[in-house]
Amino acid sequence: MGTSDSDNLNSLSKTQRKILSFIEEALSLEGTPPTYREIASHFGYSAVGTVQDHVRALLKKGFLRTTPGRARGLTLSHRMESLDIPVLGAVPAGRPIEAIEDRRGSLSFSLSSAGLSPKSQASAEIYALRVKGESMRDAGILDGDFVIVRKQHHAENGQIIIALIEGEATVKFLEKRSDRIRLLPANPAFSPIDVPVDAENLVQGKVIGVQRFY
Amino acid sequence: MGTSDSDNLNSLSKTQRKILSFIEEALSLEGTPPTYREIASHFGYSAVGTVQDHVRALLKKGFLRTTPGRARGLTLSHRMESLDIPVLGAVPAGRPIEAIEDRRGSLSFSLSSAGLSPKSQASAEIYALRVKGESMRDAGILDGDFVIVRKQHHAENGQIIIALIEGEATVKFLEKRSDRIRLLPANPAFSPIDVPVDAENLVQGKVIGVQRFY
DNA sequence: CAGTATACCATACATATGTATGGGCACCAG
DNA sequence: CTGGTGCCCATACATATGTATGGTATACTG
Numbered sequence: 001m002g003t004s005d006s007d008n009l010n011s012l013s014k015t016q017r018k019i020l021s022f023i024e025e026a027l028s029l030e031g032t033p034p035t036y037r038e039i040a041s042h043f044g045y046s047a048v049g050t051v052q053d054h055v056r057a058l059l060k061k062g063f064l065r066t067t068p069g070r071a072r073g074l075t076l077s078h079r080m081e082s083l084d085i086p087v088l089g090a091v092p093a094g095r096p097i098e099a100i101e102d103r104r105g106s107l108s109f110s111l112s113s114a115g116l117s118p119k120s121q122a123s124a125e126i127y128a129l130r131v132k133g134e135s136m137r138d139a140g141i142l143d144g145d146f147v148i149v150r151k152q153h154h155a156e157n158g159q160i161i162i163a164l165i166e167g168e169a170t171v172k173f174l175e176k177r178s179d180r181i182r183l184l185p186a187n188p189a190f191s192p193i194d195v196p197v198d199a200e201n202l203v204q205g206k207v208i209g210v211q212r213f214y
Numbered sequence: 215m216g217t218s219d220s221d222n223l224n225s226l227s228k229t230q231r232k233i234l235s236f237i238e239e240a241l242s243l244e245g246t247p248p249t250y251r252e253i254a255s256h257f258g259y260s261a262v263g264t265v266q267d268h269v270r271a272l273l274k275k276g277f278l279r280t281t282p283g284r285a286r287g288l289t290l291s292h293r294m295e296s297l298d299i300p301v302l303g304a305v306p307a308g309r310p311i312e313a314i315e316d317r318r319g320s321l322s323f324s325l326s327s328a329g330l331s332p333k334s335q336a337s338a339e340i341y342a343l344r345v346k347g348e349s350m351r352d353a354g355i356l357d358g359d360f361v362i363v364r365k366q367h368h369a370e371n372g373q374i375i376i377a378l379i380e381g382e383a384t385v386k387f388l389e390k391r392s393d394r395i396r397l398l399p400a401n402p403a404f405s406p407i408d409v410p411v412d413a414e415n416l417v418q419g420k421v422i423g424v425q426r427f428y
Numbered sequence: 429c430a431g432t433a434t435a436c437c438a439t440a441c442a443t444a445t446g447t448a449t450g451g452g453c454a455c456c457a458g
Numbered sequence: 459c460t461g462g463t464g465c466c467c468a469t470a471c472a473t474a475t476g477t478a479t480g481g482t483a484t485a486c487t488g
Binding site for chain 1: 433434435436437438439443444445
């Protein structure tokens, strides 16, 4: 498991990361890489050269490859696979998930199979989290599995959600009541967790899928 | 589930099929669709117009889409997803899985996450099956889940495999012994199945992943 | 201070690429 | 025979796009 230079996303500036994400996204959504001008207009740049600079940086750092002269010649140097959603790392204490940009990699996920429109992906509201622990075992969500999450701050009874409890992200069933909210594990060895109805940032997202690799 | 016109590959001429395949291939290999001229030179055409004709036909028949004016604007009209593996239907009696081409759709699956090289994909040896029943419940494989299978006819002890029993495909743990082979369910409500060691076509593939959609 | 990286703008130019037009030839159904 | 489809060539043109050049400004580092 090498953390080579080109693997270390921390070596990227915030802007560079944004642009890289956009390219990844466009690749999966449109099937073709964006042009320099498309990138520029997306971020409000009035100059193509601005994008050139950033692409050049990403090139130099090994995140992108280009075929000289080729239209839409940008490709990701890593995974040729395709469309991917970010795999977020562990949730630092107290920080809601939106703040996290600690990408650990990416997963491929069939949005159409999940009945999602391309739009829901466009807004980059889908991400993956690696499950730790056995608390959802009986729901078929095992330790090490990836849950596919759509970022949203509401959910219905009985849905599996990502909840933020004391700064920690956990996967649980949601049970809303008038007086309190209860988070139910799917494993008799674990106890339900009660939360005040007015808890802030409780619901971070809804689990829309599970992926496991043997 | 209609077999619409654009689903029927038989409505394509041999040449059109070749060109469609080339586009699909280029998409997965290069990450970008080919240009008309690239297609032309690949097939030895000296005229761009020749490709235009064929693309126009594929367009008309609904296999391709284009964004007018866009460089490398060809995209597949079906699965926008990306790389996909076929989802096979139920296994008809007695017929080994290789014979089945009853595509029910396709799934996106992150090969790199599963530690697979692009080559294993190229050989189209990966497919998906929809799980019926609860026999593997305790292994986190639930009814309705998709198992990702690599086609192979051998497997090791403890691995989850696709076994062909009396013409039916089932998901089970494999337990090889000197005298017989035992297929273990992951659910106390089900019983192990014993199979002679010389059973033919028993192991159809190895389960390398699971995917679930809520 | 010089040097380097980041971040942006403006402009120009060569060419990569989609697209239109106009043929030509073979085959087959009406 | 006429029309449609498949299959191929040649050429022209507008524009989509990569790429080079040259600025400005900030911040950090040695």
